[in-house]
Amino acid sequence: MTKVSVDDTCIACGTCVEICPDVFELEGDIASVKNGADLSLDEKIIEAAEACPVESIHYEK
Template identity: 40%
Template sequence: MPADAERWRVTVDRTVCVGSGLCAATAPDAFRLDAARRSHPVEEETAASEAVLEAAESCPVEAITIRSAEGVVFPLEEQDGA
């Protein structure tokens, strides 16, 4: 991987996670379910990818947060007047 490739820090709020498995099905290289059926990232930092973003967007309880060096990638806060 090139040294300048964008990296994301991925976290899962396990107190919110309902274990739907959508993240693990959408991005199996990035997410796993544990024995309690709660999601966790395979690695704390991962290469930026459409699959990881899609997994976060598909989470029914929005338990996944993605941050880049510039700030939050997902979920984006709604702007006033948008």
């Protein structure tokens, strides 16, 4: 990955954090990408993006 982001449609369900805690974290009522996250975890990032119920996770390979 070169870029991963979470947009403001996130409903803070926690799924992405469960799937890939090295990259995503929950801050209050929105998920975000951790500072210094390991963006080489492509498969997990894609899995989290596909599992997000509201398609809030965006990435560029």
